[in-house]
Amino acid sequence: MILFTDTLKSQLTSSYFKDKKWERRGKVYEGFGINLFRKFLVLIGWEKLTRKTNPIENNTKSLMNLYYQTKKSELDHLIILLIVLGFNVFVAFKFGVVKSLWLLLLNVLLHLYPIFLQRYNRPRIERAINLSTRK
Template sequence: MSTYLRVGFVLLFVICTVVVVALWQGLHSFVFAWVLNFMLMLGVLYITKTFKPKLESTYYNAKEWEAEGKIYKWFGVDEFRKVLVWIGWEKLNKASSPVKKNLDALKHLEYSTRQSEFGHLVIFFIVAIFVLSVAFYCGAIQSLWLVLLNIILNVYPIGVQRYNRPRLRKAIHRFEGFHKDRQTNNPKNI
């Protein structure tokens, strides 16, 4: 089966599930907001894992105002990370892709932060469209679950990726520098 056909089936499944839950529970319900976010995560994850976009935009570089992650700490990203550990999310992630102490593993982990951030960013904007639609047609209060879950399930995970990426890049640069120094000091290279 072709890659595009498989992606099409996954997206059809996501859309059908979201529509069924919307008809069953309504656009303003917690169940709809939860299912929408997780179905979008499934779809976006499948697409990014299938097509593996390079994601080399300068957007993924830390900005000056993000230095040392102070802004993210102020918004509670550290506490959110602790919650992820507490509920077992970090353990689940480490089981599926264990962290090894080599350059390729660090580079893969850094790429994974870009991939995760890209996915959550796409989902954030799709959910934001639902938020605006529900707020416009049903009232702002009716979109409360969508707003709340969009912040918890997308904004904070984006913050976690932006908080972690500079640290990973620093470790990669140190690792590369260490290996470069070892190669220049190796007698075989002389």
């Protein structure tokens, strides 16, 4: 999926990526336990791994790149989430709902929560960009 979105070369300017009023500046995601998910990612070393390949420097250009990467990552996870959800529905009909639950659980953990995380982080990154451009 990453190859697809890398090839796409879009700036991802759709209004879909804008912070929505109902997200309440991330409070919705905090209610879904996004901070626990963030701690889990640090615990398993994911944060360290991603920072090694995409380091964040203390400048506006780096923040703008990170902002774009959140959109790209969200799109990647959204596409995969929808594909796996299709398989999930198929498995539920073919083999029963109980046998499809593991697929649903993995889809939520591996794709829905990463989408939540990108949507949670992006407004904060945007505020940091705005602060850094005011200097």
